[in-house]
Amino acid sequence: MTRAKTGLRLLPWLLLFVLFLAAVRFTGCSPALFWARRSHLSDVFVRMIPPDWAYFPRIFPLLWATVQMSVAGTVLGAFFALLAAPFCSANLKNPPPLRVGMRVLIQVLRSFPTLILALAATFLFGIGCFAGAVAITLYTFAIMTRLCYEDIETADTRPYLALCAMGASPGRAYFRAVLPEIASSYLANALYLLETNVRHSAILGYVGAGGIGLLLNEKISWKEYDRVGAILLALFAAVCLIEWISERLALLVRGEKTARPAAVRAILAALSLLFVLSLVTVGRPDFSRTSIQAVGSMFSGLVWPEWGFLVEGGSGGLPWLLLETVCIAFVGTVIGALLSLPLAVLGTSRLVPGPVALFFRLFVMALRSIPFLIYGIIFIRVAGPGAFTGVLTMAVCSIGLITKRFTEAIDSLDFRPYRALGAMGISPLLRVRYAVLPQLIPAFASAVLYRFDVNTREASVLGVVGAGGIGAPLIFAMNHYAWRRAGAITLGLILLVWLVDLISARLRGGRRR
Amino acid sequence: MKLQVLHVSKQFDERVAALSDVSFSVGEGEFVSVIGPSGAGKTTLIRILNGSEPCDGGEVLLSGQHLESARGRKKAEIQKGVGTIYQDFALVENVSVLQNVLNAALPDMAFLPAVLGLFGRARRETAAALLARVGLADKLEEPVKNLSGGQKQRVAIARALMRRPEILLADEPVASLDPVTGRQILTLLRDLQQKDGLTIVMNSHNLALSKEFSDRLIGLNRGRLVYDGPVGEASAEVIDTIYAAAEEAQV
Numbered sequence: 001m002t003r004a005k006t007g008l009r010l011l012p013w014l015l016l017f018v019l020f021l022a023a024v025r026f027t028g029c030s031p032a033l034f035w036a037r038r039s040h041l042s043d044v045f046v047r048m049i050p051p052d053w054a055y056f057p058r059i060f061p062l063l064w065a066t067v068q069m070s071v072a073g074t075v076l077g078a079f080f081a082l083l084a085a086p087f088c089s090a091n092l093k094n095p096p097p098l099r100v101g102m103r104v105l106i107q108v109l110r111s112f113p114t115l116i117l118a119l120a121a122t123f124l125f126g127i128g129c130f131a132g133a134v135a136i137t138l139y140t141f142a143i144m145t146r147l148c149y150e151d152i153e154t155a156d157t158r159p160y161l162a163l164c165a166m167g168a169s170p171g172r173a174y175f176r177a178v179l180p181e182i183a184s185s186y187l188a189n190a191l192y193l194l195e196t197n198v199r200h201s202a203i204l205g206y207v208g209a210g211g212i213g214l215l216l217n218e219k220i221s222w223k224e225y226d227r228v229g230a231i232l233l234a235l236f237a238a239v240c241l242i243e244w245i246s247e248r249l250a251l252l253v254r255g256e257k258t259a260r261p262a263a264v265r266a267i268l269a270a271l272s273l274l275f276v277l278s279l280v281t282v283g284r285p286d287f288s289r290t291s292i293q294a295v296g297s298m299f300s301g302l303v304w305p306e307w308g309f310l311v312e313g314g315s316g317g318l319p320w321l322l323l324e325t326v327c328i329a330f331v332g333t334v335i336g337a338l339l340s341l342p343l344a345v346l347g348t349s350r351l352v353p354g355p356v357a358l359f360f361r362l363f364v365m366a367l368r369s370i371p372f373l374i375y376g377i378i379f380i381r382v383a384g385p386g387a388f389t390g391v392l393t394m395a396v397c398s399i400g401l402i403t404k405r406f407t408e409a410i411d412s413l414d415f416r417p418y419r420a421l422g423a424m425g426i427s428p429l430l431r432v433r434y435a436v437l438p439q440l441i442p443a444f445a446s447a448v449l450y451r452f453d454v455n456t457r458e459a460s461v462l463g464v465v466g467a468g469g470i471g472a473p474l475i476f477a478m479n480h481y482a483w484r485r486a487g488a489i490t491l492g493l494i495l496l497v498w499l500v501d502l503i504s505a506r507l508r509g510g511r512r513r
Numbered sequence: 514m515k516l517q518v519l520h521v522s523k524q525f526d527e528r529v530a531a532l533s534d535v536s537f538s539v540g541e542g543e544f545v546s547v548i549g550p551s552g553a554g555k556t557t558l559i560r561i562l563n564g565s566e567p568c569d570g571g572e573v574l575l576s577g578q579h580l581e582s583a584r585g586r587k588k589a590e591i592q593k594g595v596g597t598i599y600q601d602f603a604l605v606e607n608v609s610v611l612q613n614v615l616n617a618a619l620p621d622m623a624f625l626p627a628v629l630g631l632f633g634r635a636r637r638e639t640a641a642a643l644l645a646r647v648g649l650a651d652k653l654e655e656p657v658k659n660l661s662g663g664q665k666q667r668v669a670i671a672r673a674l675m676r677r678p679e680i681l682l683a684d685e686p687v688a689s690l691d692p693v694t695g696r697q698i699l700t701l702l703r704d705l706q707q708k709d710g711l712t713i714v715m716n717s718h719n720l721a722l723s724k725e726f727s728d729r730l731i732g733l734n735r736g737r738l739v740y741d742g743p744v745g746e747a748s749a750e751v752i753d754t755i756y757a758a759a760e761e762a763q764v
């Protein structure tokens with residue numbers, strides 16, 4: 001009985017390994033090619049140093065625009081999420097059809113990367129920051145609503161039901177009894193998203209939605225690497241600053257730190273000022289180039305897509321492209337996780353000397369601050385256009401988040417069982433196997449699954465820079481107003497993200513059991 | 514002598530000596546209780562006896578072998594004869610009760626089965642039987658984190674007994690148990706002592722239970738050994754000196 005059981009436990013891992021190898025082949029990953037052309041990679045970075053310092057004054061207005069879009073978008077999106085979430089939660093009083101409708105809407109919105117949302121927004125609101133802010137708002141709204149209703153569903157609703165029973169309106173009961181329960185996790189999520197959004201907004205310029213992305217793209221294609229270096233440095237500084245602020249605020253929110261009421265008021269006032277400033281200066285929508293017909297054909301294309309393309313075979317068809325997208329995300333996530341492991345160990349002051357840990361944390365932060373399309377543009381010089389570049393990009397992009405979660409897990413390790421097994425005369429290797437890994441694996445698995453989910457979405461825009469996947473045909477179709485084809489691709493993307501979502505929920509549920 | 518402690522000292526920082534010049538010995542099959550006020554050094558003593566904490570000076574002999582100077586394989590060999598029940602349990606929280614107990618069987622296993630987790634039916638049955646004896650037969654597959662304090666303590670006890678140790682070090686093994694269960698567990702330990710000749714060193718805050726179950730008392734106060742003698746000879750006066758408040762002990 002025991003032997004059979006162990007065999008069964010190993011089976012999923014074996015399956016995973018075989019799938020991984022298949023996906024590696026499918027995406028044409030070639031370590032040899034990478035090694036042979038590695039100088040093209042180091043080249044880019046070497047030529048960024050020293051950055052062009054004189055260029056900074058040109059950067060700041062665009063950097064501000066980037067921050068503006070993300071602040072305005074995050075706050076608005078998070079606010080709307082708060083209003084929408086109660087309609088999605090199964091444990092609050094709401095009509096079931098409405099709930100299902102809302103959930104489908106959220107799931108559909110969630111399937112799109114910000115870049116695609118931004119491109120769509122530029123068709124409606126014209127080129128500029130307004131479109132970018134709309135995209136960030138929608139993206140934040142989708143993610144936050146989902147996180148929020150998941151929180152509500154695990155919250156205690158007895159106070160809410162009690163208030164309803166006393167005759168309070170459901171809305172009022174929600175604000176009084178449910179919000180306080182989820183407030184701290186809601187704020188923490190919003191702060192985390194703000195930070196992510198700054199990085200996302202940095203590439204929106206790529207499709208004309210404002211911010212620093214356009215400049216960055218331009219400088220890269222003109223090979224002015226000292227200026228690229230300056231832009232990336234400014235971006236890194238901005239991301240560090242925002243991360244620092246949001247980490248501080250998260251401590252306050254979680255109640256691990258306290259501040260004087262006056263200080264809290266000052267912080268709130270400063271944040272509101274920043275928000276209002278961002279909102280009023282974000283620019284007006286420009287409707288001059290949007291016509292009713294254009295918008296009409298856009299929507300009819302989305303509603304009545306090109307059905308034939310959905311099932312078209314061969315390497316140009318939708319199924320093949322979607323498969324390529326998933327494979328890029330899958331292989332990229334696995335490689336990223338493998339790279340994250342040593343980085344996470346080196347980044348904890350619990351296991352290595354403080355300065356070493358600080359160095360590696362900064363290194364990971366620097367990796368994280370570079371928007372992912374930039375990696376695509378850099379890696380394409382090494383691996384050429386195609387899925388392999390996408391894999392490399394996804395791998396490097398996964399490092400930031402996965403390392404962070406790994407480091408947290410290592411930081412909260414309980415070493416007492418490790419020492420207890422040591423006192424029984426058990427070798428260090430087995431001690432790690434039985435007293436350390438069981439503590440780490442659940443956190444690792446959930447981080448990797450979560451990242452896989454994110455990567456599936458992000459992999460679908462890699463095509464913009466020629467890094468394989470579904471992105472290129474999608475953006476091509478949108479730019480050529482081929483809305484029925486865009487609709488088909490969109491539908492495929494929605495189904496794909498939904499499927500990945502189901503699988504990862506299933507796996508996570510299985511782990512918890 | 515099963516266990517000999519000679520002039521053992523331990524200092525964590527400059528000011529407090531956790532243990533200073535402690536010497537005693539325990540014969541095979543003896544049941545000894547170590548008592549003393551909180552912070553007296555009882556836990557530190559246990560940790561030195563099982564080799565998880567080095568001592569600053571002195572010698573520790575288990576079955577005549579020097580533990581304090583042993584390293585690597587030799588140390589592991591000596592440690593295999595010792596089972597420890599920790600005050601804070603030291604269990605792997607998100608792993609099942611059964612697995613936690615099985616972990617204690619690892620030193621006896623070949624490398625490959627140990628890494629792959631092939632414990633075999635016999636070991637599983639031993640572990641399950643032990644868990645049934647401490648009243649956890651229905652919790653085998655439960656993750657430890659879902660248990661109450663007292664249930665965790667019983668898992669820790671089962672783990673310590675899993676390898677049939679020659680010496681059992683128990684740091685307040687019944688502190689989180691209700692009086693009835695506590696008494697059952699101590700009866701179990703005494704049975705093992707009397708039938709299998711298990712040597713037991715138990716830290717305890719419960720004087721009545723210590724007196725009832727053990728043969729001998731060792732009193733620690735601020736890291737010093739202030740009493741070592743049969744339970745019967747520990748008069749009220751002796752008990753008072755053992756539990757003397759810090760200021761009085763200095764006089």
Ligand SMILES: Nc1ncnc2c1ncn2[C@@H]1O[C@H](COP(=O)(O)OP(=O)(O)OP(=O)(O)O)[C@@H](O)[C@H]1O
Pocket residue numbers: 525526529530531549550551552553554555556557558600
């Ligand atoms: N790892 C450590 N680092 C520093 N000081 C320690 C450490 N472990 C114990 N001490 C100190 O050594 C002294 C003895 O501690 P010990 O845990 O052995 O006491 P105890 O008798 O087990 O107390 P209790 O009955 O409360 O469990 C205390 O003053 C404690 O603060």
Ligand SMILES: [Mg+2]
Pocket residue numbers: 555556557600684
């Ligand atoms: Mg203690």
